[in-house]
Amino acid sequence: MDFINQHQTHICDQLSTKGWVIIDNFLPKELIEQLARECRERDSAGNLEQAAVGRANARAVQQSIRGDKIQWLEHGMSAAIDSYLNSMSALRHMLNEQLFLGLESNENHFALYPPGAFYQRHLDRFRDNDSRTISSVLYLNEHWQADFGGELRLFDQDQAIDISPIANRLALFVSADIWHEVLPTKVQRLSLTGWFKRRT
Numbered sequence: 001m002d003f004i005n006q007h008q009t010h011i012c013d014q015l016s017t018k019g020w021v022i023i024d025n026f027l028p029k030e031l032i033e034q035l036a037r038e039c040r041e042r043d044s045a046g047n048l049e050q051a052a053v054g055r056a057n058a059r060a061v062q063q064s065i066r067g068d069k070i071q072w073l074e075h076g077m078s079a080a081i082d083s084y085l086n087s088m089s090a091l092r093h094m095l096n097e098q099l100f101l102g103l104e105s106n107e108n109h110f111a112l113y114p115p116g117a118f119y120q121r122h123l124d125r126f127r128d129n130d131s132r133t134i135s136s137v138l139y140l141n142e143h144w145q146a147d148f149g150g151e152l153r154l155f156d157q158d159q160a161i162d163i164s165p166i167a168n169r170l171a172l173f174v175s176a177d178i179w180h181e182v183l184p185t186k187v188q189r190l191s192l193t194g195w196f197k198r199r200t
Ligand SMILES: O=C(O)CCC(=O)C(=O)O
Pocket: 111, 119, 124, 137, 151, 152, 180, 181, 182, 191, 193
């Protein structure tokens, strides 16, 4: 896919040297608008559920750690979702070809942070399962303003890098290495979060 070829060198250089990369204007604008609309509609229809933290027996909703609501995606939910999932698969194939990561699958969900929500500093890799290899977050917020908060804060060594969740911005980072958090947002904040997974 052309849109991935266009960003290939930047993505691979940054991921392999720093462990994270930001790509702006990743997908067609109309697709981002459609995905944002769908996320809001799905929330209004009651399809998003409060996200939990931890795995298996330790799994629980803890809004003092994480305040977003999510819905996992599957092929066939809508044309826009199919298009997004196909793009992420194309990205996965590119990462495998260029960086030999052996990524076998992707999992993805909508995320909606209501006003006041945040996600405390964490790593995306679970202690008992190391299949999550590269994390991706695609933001869906048109007209985002700097004073809304809601930045993704990445920790690169000891340096904090704050990334505004503006529409059509994609963040990719190494799941096992990059500590990160979502700062409290003042307004509703929409995104698509995903993980490229290896076989374990
Ligand atoms: O939405 C973001 O910027 C990051 C979300 C996140 O860290 C997660 O869902 O694990």
